[in-house]
Amino acid sequence: MIPIRSYLRLFSGYLRPFRRTAVLLAVVLFTAIGLQLVNPQLIKAFIDGAIAGDDFSSLVPIAVAFMVIAVVNQGLMVWATYLAEQVGWSATNQMRVDLADHVLHLDMGFHKSTSPGALIERIDGDVTALSNFFSSMIIKVIGNAVLILGIMVLLWRESWIIGLTVSVLILITFIGLFRLHGVTVPWQKAIRATSAEMYGFIGEQIDGTEDIEANGATGYMISRFDAIQRRWLPETVRGWTGWAMMWSAAMTLYFASLAVGFVLGAWEFTTGALTIGGVYIVLQYIQMVHRPVEQIREELIDLQKAGASIERVQELFDRESQLTRRDSRTLSSGPLAVGFESVTFSYNDDGGKETVLDDVNFSIAPGRVVGLLGRTGSGKSTIARLLTHLHEPQQGSVQIGGHDTRDIDLVDLRHRVAMVTQDVQLFRATIRENLTFFDPTVSDDRLHEVIERLELADWLRSLPNGLDTVLDSGSGGLSAGQAQLLAFTRVFLRDPGVVVLDEASSRLDPATETLLERAIDHLLEDRTAIVIAHRLSTVHRADDIIILDDGKVVEAGRRKDLATDPESLLSSLLATGMEEVLA
């Protein structure tokens, strides 16, 4: 029921560095429980002593000892909680990082089929469930179980018949509460689902006020809001009813235990088997056992849920990247040669009719600028993704600097091959962090130098905190054009030997694009470049042209030759004079 085995398999490696803390934790916890069990015995001694007529001086130390033990016990419990939380969170944080690391290195096929939301659930949601598993397993479940056992032992010691009856009642309590819980689980699920729906709805609304107001839809949206609340109310009331049922059930069984204590206590007292102090602590222990039973019930339910989390996390760890990675070669500095040798590629491994690239061959000498033309879907972006080893071909070889991408050290490859896509991803972080991808080693001087070169300095000065300005999430409060300029800055900050511009400027207005031309010229200087575009003008700086159609190279050659050859595809495209004929 409780997935302890699979949990240990997953988690024991992470716990190992905290072995000593764990031992300390156990010592502290068990001492605290011992003290908690001992204390009522002092009350018994006190009452029986007082009844027997012991004098003041022998009773006072008992009362003082009672208070001291109580304070020490509570202090130890706090300490145990602190230790358990520290270990739980430190160990699971390491697991989170490892899991994120693992996921980031999985192939793009995996990422295309898994939403960021699902990954957040795995890496944060599920792992947090594991961290709670640890701290609550130790403190709440083991601690309370030991406490309950201790109480039972002490009750049996006072009177075996009371011990037996109370044990049975506690067993019934557990079973009854779990049954009831089974009934209420779907009720709670419904509430959570509606709550998520409501706040999802509200989030969307706030994001879309412009659309809603300008399209006169506020009345409609409020009626949808009302509809969610209307559904949510009876669910909430039912949830409270469930809680009332659990509470009433636990309470009734608690009073049943007390009644048992009353009756059997009285009987044992009249037969002389129990002193009056004995009866007192029997009732005291019965009251003490009530809370741990409740807590264990709550925790066991949480722990059951953790089972699913453990399974999902393990599954994610077991998933392997589909990319070949041999890391046996490094790239030289300076511009790099690029070559495609009989490359055939399909996004589905089974290939077939969804072939995106079909026996593509070309080679680019170091330092050449190549314009890659073709309609949407002709395979241009796929070539970029193969060059950066986000995917690998089913047949043939993609080569950079004379090595197959599968052989090149991936860190080196990603460092030396830069790509700018149309879709710029920004983070809710400072401009500096966005530009450096959180690399703290990039100096401000270097940043300023690049920003100056990109003529972004004026814009940066207009920001309230310069490089430390925090971008909002989503669009980042930037226009599409500005975001594109930041993406260029990212590439400038590195020293790539190959630059791939994938329709990089399509979101810029023409005037801003003109502004950027000089900067791009500078970037491409002494580098191999592949400029992907569906606008002819974007490739006017190209030395060579490759035209793709339906996954095949249909024309390749020097731009000047092709442009002047009246038979070429390029010159016929130019002749039509249309601005985006290939779009």
Next chain:
Amino acid sequence: MSDKTAPWFGKVMWELIKRQPGRYALAQTLWITIWSMQIIVGIIIARYFDALTEGITSSQLVSVVAAMFAYAAGRAVIIFFGMRNHGSLLFRAGALMRRNLLGRIYELPGAAAMDESPGEVVSRMRDDVEHVVEPFDFSVDITGAGIAGIISFVILWNIDPVITVVATVPVIIVGIVSNRTGGIIRRYRIDARAATETITGFLGETFAATQSVKVAGAEKHMLARFSSLNDVRRSMMVKDRTLTAVLEATFRNTVNISTGLILLLAAGRLGATGSAGISIGEFALFVYLVTQITETAYFYGMFVARVKQAKVSVERLTDTLAGEPWERLVSDTPLYLGESEFMPSETRQAPAPFRVVEGRGLSYHYPDSDAGINDIDLEIKRGEFVVVTGRIGSGKTTLIRTMLGLLPAESGTVVWNGEVVDDPSVVLTPPLVAYTPQVPRLFSMSLRNNLDLGTGLTAEDLAESIHIATMTRDVDTMDDGLETMIGPRGVRLSGGQIQRSASARMFARRPQLLVLDDVSSALDVETERTLWARLFESRSDVAALVVSHRRAALAMADRVIVLEAGRVVASGTAAELESSSDEFRAIWAGTPNGAQVLDG
């Protein structure tokens, strides 16, 4: 103009009570009963021990046990009905605040940035509303606990005033500690939640950008960042949980120390006969009722801490009301929570035919920034196609938003058919005007609902709008056609499909003036051209105000308005501007054509 400071919390609570007096009175009665009846258990225990020491009879034992079960049964019934009432009471209080906040958000200019990010507004509507409801919830407990505490104190006082006073001293400590730590714990909890939100936000962004991260080879740095965010949260979580344990320990210790003090004071008198003596029953009652009083103090401390928290939340929520007083938050608004209740539908009168709309001297600047538009005049007549163009940041979108009242104009007026419009954000909406922003938003419902927006369009209307928006083929290929659920913010559609759906949504409103911000990032030239052609073919008398820098649109325009740094620098047809405006030439020439390839 508005009272922004948070009121005394009692005022907020009074307003909430006035919304549901019946439910609140019932809750109050039940909770006073639940709390006070606990004293009965103490008395039963005391009677039991006293009977035991005097030699208990079986009939006494039977009556003790019967009393116990009668008590448990009565309490179970009260809890059952009390909780149902309570759930409804609290839900309605929260629902009212959520409804009022949302209503206010719709009143604000749609494109004006709120002071908070959407995520923050959502968390306010969830957490801050919750924080206001909590003390409202606690208020019934605090009355019940207070009354039970006083009764307990009086009972004990009658047994022994000295012991009562001494044993209650530690209780005061509980009140103070729970008050103090209660506040700190909530702060830790808020911090921890914020830390968690930062982490999930960071993970979300990272995995939405996996390709960029991989290509940039930035995995190592991203993980380092993730690790440091994790550390921040760990320390907050550990603090939160440890302090919670401290609070609980204090509470239990106080009960124990009070018990110890009772033992000390009772030493020598326990079991003794006569007026000075304390019976075992009285001792048991003492320990039981001191626990009760401690609980009262604990609740009182928590209540005060929650009221403090709630005050902060009311302040924050009043901020979100953007200028409205706090009373708006709890104002009486119909919630339509009953199954039989229904929303009255809004009806708008058919508008007079559109002749001309003008913006006169419009100005708007973004907060803390020089960026914006200055003193712009703009006129669009029936049947005209007007294009606004300019470089990045020249104010094109700002102009359109200000004109539609989606940003609050600093100066200038909007004039419709010669009449000044007081609130363009209310008037310049369908069926007069419809608008598609540059990055349009769709909503998590079916495609049909996204287009229809509750107006009940006919199948023909929908089909026509979808046709104009060049979306027919996309809809046909969707599994469920128009009933396809498009996911949160329309994630199941492609960027181009979102843009075209939003355009269809605009056409479906059948407006007399269409306003469309730049579509070029989502639609290719051919599609855009088709869209315009179809629009003017089927809706020949509409006017359109469009932001674009594409030649297709510029060449087609009856008038082009060129913006530079927030001012109109030229206007006219493309042909006129080509000779008269340098800025226009820069934009036009920047537009690529084949000749450049040959020259370069």
